[in-house]
Amino acid sequence: MKFKTKKPPIVMNSQSTFKRLYTLHFSLLFISIAAIIIKAYTIVPEGVIYNELDQSFKVFLMLITGAFVSVIIELFYSLSEGNTSKFNSYKGFVEPINTGLLIALLLPTVTPIYVLILAVVVGVYAGKIVFGGYGYYIFNPVLVGVIFANLSFSSQLVVTGTPLMMLKEALHGGTFTLTNMTELFVGNYEALAIGSTSVILLTFVFVYLCIARVIDLRISGIFLLTVLVMSFGIGYINFYVPGNFSGVFGYTLINMISGLTLFAAVFLISEPVSSPTSRETKMIYAVVVAVLMMLVRILGAETEGIVFAVLFGNMITPFINRTVKRSNSKTLLKTSISLVIIVLFLSVFFGFILQGSLSDIFASIGGALL
């Protein structure tokens, strides 16, 4: 009698890569449908010829185009390789559709369709297929596509009047008051990305994906925590009027719920392939991304820094993977303590830079560095 000798005859744990992709797939479809519905109620900017329903249809078209183009590219690649068995079932379509939908969700409503197509082509081909497909790429292909669109077609993607932009103006001397909080939570406003507006839905998806173990709480949670701590620190230094915390809270809240913060925590930074592998490195990665994002938001020319920050995080992932050799309680403690100190220090440091007091200090010691 001959026997097979491969793996033990047991079903391993119930987790599987495909199941995780599928969960993500359904969350993305859910967010996409929500985006289409929300856009039907968002008031259109003044001076445009289309109405709310057209806007909703545009979002629908973008999402469909993104997913379709992504699938077509993967299909062509498989054809050129001569092996299309992957596409025999729906299983093969899940991953390309996810990428396409994410790229579409990360672009504003005003995006021309040809820009979207180019973004998907660059993201999927140059960001993913070139490296060997799912599981091998070093940069998050979604962000490769989005950054290509943002840099090359910046004049076509102009969005004005998002909460984060108003906040930035406020930082540089303008005035900004928080008005309709409900709309901010529901997501009923014009933003940099069509999928990123509804805080309530994104929180719901965040919790669901954490339970399904699709996203790692050690990346996403620490990322959100760092953003919270840093924006609170910066807000405290700049907007604190004695006895009145409302300015500080407002600043923290806007940083947390507007822009791509929550969307990134759910869909972008916890992407497993391009993020580090052990728990210490995951924590370092999350903090690096959060700090860079805050840096771009405060000092950079761009409104939103998460795209650059995550791509930078991907870039240094091989390096931080190399720094941690053991993953025991000692290294965990060391990493956590140093990260807490770094985050606290940087939030104070950024706060003072924003306030301009550091320039004064440099000026007083005779230099003009800042």
Next chain:
Amino acid sequence: MITEYRTFLNPKKVYLPLTDVDSKIAKVLVEKEDRVLVGQIIAYKYNGQIKTPILSTVSGTVVGFADKIDRYSKNVDHIIIENDMLNETTELKNYRKLGAKSQPRNFVHNVTTYEGIISTAQVRNKLRDLGIDKVAVDGLYTPLKFSATTKHIVINAIFTNEPFISTDYETIIHHAEAIADGICLLGIAASTESLTVIVDKFMPAEALEELGKAIVDKNIDLVTIDVKRVKAWDYKVIKKLVKKDLSFNLLDDGVVYTTINAALMTHNAIRKGLPVTSRQVAITGDGLNINAVYDVRIGTPFTDLVNDLEGYHEVENMNLHIGSFLSGIQLDSDDFSITQTIDTINVSEYREVEEDVCIKCGDCNDICPAGILPQNIMDAELRNVNLRIVDLDTHLCVECGLCTYVCPSKINVLEWVRRAKRRVG
């Protein structure tokens, strides 16, 4: 599912391997056509330091020597003894009490037994003479080797490794006193006071009660673990005892880690003078018509047991697994014989699970009890970077198999880590 208890103590022929993975040199003391008795030393095997006797498990005639695969899937020399079904026992060399009479050659009462407190040397010599050496080999289990550095005895009262336990709680219920005594004897052999028994939180209340009653005033610690959560519990329990990172061979850390079966065998050897001629083996799996826990003579060919279980199911692809599912081994043939080290055999239909690419989720890094990074080691092994493999403390891997278990892409991570370990030595 195990449905019955069976005994298979009278095979026609027994096949005893002369060497094993550790002891590679054998010296045979008998010749063809010689008559041997139960418990007679028929050969010695050496591992460079210690010689271990090989005992005949039946009485009968040596009919020859043959090449056969053993339970490690290695081709080794086997001695073949034809059973005459008489079960005649040799008189074993032992420390007899003064004035004690030699008893008639009856299996149970042939030797003087030790009562009460005895010395370390007596226990050690007796264990060696009766060939009790390796009882459990999968995962972290160690052979019963005692030295001056042995500080802790850890007994696993859970039959096989987590997370798939097919515990034979009947043994515990019926032999609780004997097991407790065996644990104490192992403690005497190692001259240590640190005795720990690992039990399952969800053990049947009866078994736990019996065991608790037996060990209550014997200064044995009881550690309860929750086997429903897969986690290298035994590693963690032992690490707490030793208070440092464990090495691959627990004997180096001064720990003897074994199962309750070993404790029972020890008790039988010291108190009743029984050599290890039979042991308990659980035979499971959907590839067989009947599943059973066997009391089987050591040396019985597995095919005899299969015939006793009314043969295999007619399935195309089958898988034969010996030992724990996470760290045991698979054989490509059923032409092996039962040895002292086999506790479970599983024969089941082989179900192909598709391997996906590694998505670098880091689940294996999180679960690893030794705190090393299997994913990174696998990556380094794929890229052939020796320096990085050394850098990542690959030598600390205890091959528990949890990385393979948790992998969502169903990659055999353990195999890659093993390769990396072999590569750097």
